[in-house]
Structure formats: structure tokens, C-alpha cells
Amino acid sequence: xxxxxxxxxxxxxxxxxxxxxxxxxxxxxxxxxxxxxxxxxxxxxxxxxxxxxxxxxxxxxxxxxxxxxxxxxxxxxxxxxxxxxxxxxxxxxxxxxxxxxxxxxxxxxxxxxxxxxxxxxxxxxxxxxxxxxxxxxxxxxxxxxxxxxxxxxxxxxxxxxxxxxxxxxxxxxxxxxxxxxxxxxxxxxxxxxxxxxxxxxxxxxxxxxxxxxxxxxxxxxxxxxxxxxxxxxxxxxxxxxxxxxxxxxxxxxxxxxxxxxxxxxxxxxxxxxxxxxxxxx
Amino acid sequence: xxxxxxxxxxxxxxxxxxxxxxxxxxxxxxxxxxxxxxxxxxxxxxxxxxxxxxxxxxxxxxxxxxxxxxxxxxxxxxxxxxxxxxxxxxxxxxxxxxxxxxxxxxxxxxxxxxxxxxxxx
Numbered sequence: 140x141x142x143x144x145x146x147x148x149x150x151x152x153x154x155x156x157x158x159x160x161x162x163x164x165x166x167x168x169x170x171x172x173x174x175x176x177x178x179x180x181x182x183x184x185x186x187x188x189x190x191x192x193x194x195x196x197x198x199x200x201x202x203x204x205x206x207x208x209x210x211x212x213x214x215x216x217x218x219x220x221x222x223x224x225x226x227x228x229x230x231x232x233x234x235x236x237x238x239x240x241x242x243x244x245x246x247x248x249x250x251x252x253x254x255x256x257x258x259x260x261x262x263x264x265x266x267x268x269x270x271x272x273x274x275x276x277x278x279x280x281x282x283x284x285x286x287x288x289x290x291x292x293x294x295x296x297x298x299x300x301x302x303x304x305x306x307x308x309x310x311x312x313x314x315x316x317x318x319x320x321x322x323x324x325x326x327x328x329x330x331x332x333x334x335x336x337x338x339x340x341x342x343x344x345x346x347x348x349x350x351x352x353x354x355x356x357x358x359x360x361x362x363x364x365x366x367x368x369x370x371x372x373x374x375x376x377x378x379x380x381x382x383x384x385x386x387x388x389x390x391x392x393x394x395x396x397x398x399x400x401x402x403x404x405x406x407x408x409x410x411x412x413x414x415x416x417x418x419x420x
Numbered sequence: 421x422x423x424x425x426x427x428x429x430x431x432x433x434x435x436x437x438x439x440x441x442x443x444x445x446x447x448x449x450x451x452x453x454x455x456x457x458x459x460x461x462x463x464x465x466x467x468x469x470x471x472x473x474x475x476x477x478x479x480x481x482x483x484x485x486x487x488x489x490x491x492x493x494x495x496x497x498x499x500x501x502x503x504x505x506x507x508x509x510x511x512x513x514x515x516x517x518x519x520x521x522x523x524x525x526x527x528x529x530x531x532x533x534x535x536x537x538x539x540x541x
Binding site for chain 1: 433454455459460461462468469477492499504506510522526528529535539540
């Protein structure tokens, strides 16, 4: 590799992170899935350090958008906090386990997550039926809510709480294990299990990612996975990118972008898999 | 009741945003100073990639010295701390509203976050 100055290297990182941020904002697929492969495949950065960088950017970008969404009133704080019980326990477990698992296995697992994320991004979201009742746990913990529609609030009921908790636990473990946000999986749990309106699911997921990420990040600090030199350009680039991405979100044809993005994700996932199996990670 | 819920969401959202903003500015400041000092040196990817950077949050504050790197680290720590503070804030809010189920839930999450935050190898 040609010798680069630190300045140029940092600027290149900012550039790629900026793209990652835009893509993340447009597809909701978050920083981790783009940042980690960029660092590992393009710059041959150690996967642990890439994960550390990723978790920081995940917290930063989700916090930014979560703050905006909370203002609008879509986020269901109770559901978010309730499900976070499972997610932070999972994150703690994952972040403790990560030091014991070989980098090769992490990379393989990560590539499968990428394929899965591509699949989740392409799924259609049909209008969900109205449920007259809720799961008893939802009533006990007062999880039902309402969200703004036109000028009123539309109420909704909450279903299948135990399954959602289980999926959240898995999402947490993956977050701790791979340094990702697991936003797509969280949305899946809320959209499919709890049967929440999609906008409530995505905004509440955004709210939760920051907390799960913080649980993982604390341990990543201790493990030594968070490098200031790598993290500062990537974090700044992704934040700028997601801000830009959110601004142009309205004007972009979402569906086409998701298809392109999913194909790209699969391709990159294959590269990660290849590198893990043959490239000597 | 509905309105106050959304008001709470607003204020929690604002504090979250401010905390993230401050941490970003700290990281930016540290990053700029870092580049001013070391920007023209050649990057050693092998060295960069293989080092571990253990950051022990408690001793970070005990041995804090102003430098570009420590500013970046401060920003990063502050970013995570913002999330912890957010959960703590919610615990207080739920306590004020006498919603004790969610006070317990918030405190539980808070404890997990603090364990992770203070963890030492």
C-alpha cells in the first residue's frame, strides 16, 4: 500500500464514512453494516477495532435521529425500555463473549448478518390488521400506545410480547458480539411480533439502539477495541452523512435504493465470507 | 396524560441530542488538534491495526491530561455517558409519575449500563 499521511488517511475515512452515513439514513440499515466491511476489506483494519469504531458510530447516529423522532411522538418509550431489558442483557453477554471468539468466526457470522439484513431490507411491509385486544403482558406493563395520524392520535394494541423479548435478546447478543446496532432485527421484532405500526417500530428501534450500543461500548472500551485515531474520522463522517441522507430522504425513490443496497450488501457479505475463509483474518 | 407523555419525550429527546452534540464537538476538536500535530506523519496501518486501546473509564479521569487523543476519548466516553444519563433521567421521570414498574425497569437497565461502563479487564 502506498504510504499515506495520517491526514490523507483520515480524510479518506471521513469520505467513506460519509457515504456509509447517507446509505444508512436512506435505508435505515445503520452504520455497522457498512462501516465494518469498509474498514476490514479496504483498509485491512483488525476486525475488533472495526467493531469498536462501528459501535460508537451506531450510538452517535441513532441518538441523533432518535432525538428528532421523539419530538414527533412516534416513539413508544415504554415498549422501548421494556424490551431493552432483554437487549442490554444480550449485549452484555455478547460483549463478554466477543473476546473469546476467533476473528474468523466473527467475520463469518458478520457476513451472514449482512445477508440477513439485505433480506430484511427488501421485505414489503403490508398494512397490519387491527387487533381489538393486547397480549396480557402488554396490559400489565401498560405498553399500548398511540401515534400521530393527521391531526389526531391513532391508538394501537400490542401483541406477542414474550417472542419480542426473545428476539431482542438475540439482537442484543449480536450487538455485543459484532459491534452493530441490530436495528433491522429490532424493527422485525416490533413490526412482526408486537404488530406495531411500522413508523412506531422504526422510531422506537432507533431509541433503543443507543442504549444497547452503550451497553456494548462500555465493554469495548475495556477490551481496547475503540481506537481514538480510527474512531474520530469515521464517527464524524457518518454523522455528517446520516444528516445529509435524512435531508434527501424525501426525494429519493426508496424502493429502488433498497434493492441496489441489498445487492451491494450481499456482494460485500460474500467478500467478507471469502476473506474469513481464505484471506487469513 | 397524553400530552405530558409527549412532553416528556421531547425533553428526553432534547437532552439526548445535546449530549450527542457535545460529544461530537469534543471528538471534532480533539480530531482537529490530532491532525494538526500528527497529520503529516505517514500512517502505519500495521501498527494502527494491531494495537489495542484499552480505555478504563475510571482511571481515564484520574489521570486526565489535556491532549488531542484524550479529548477524543473524552468525547467518546461522553457519548456513552449520555445514553446512561438518558436512562437515569427516565427513571426519575417515571418515579415522579409514580410508575414504579418502569422505575424498576429503568434502574435495572441503568445498573447493567453502569456495570459495562466501569468494567475493567
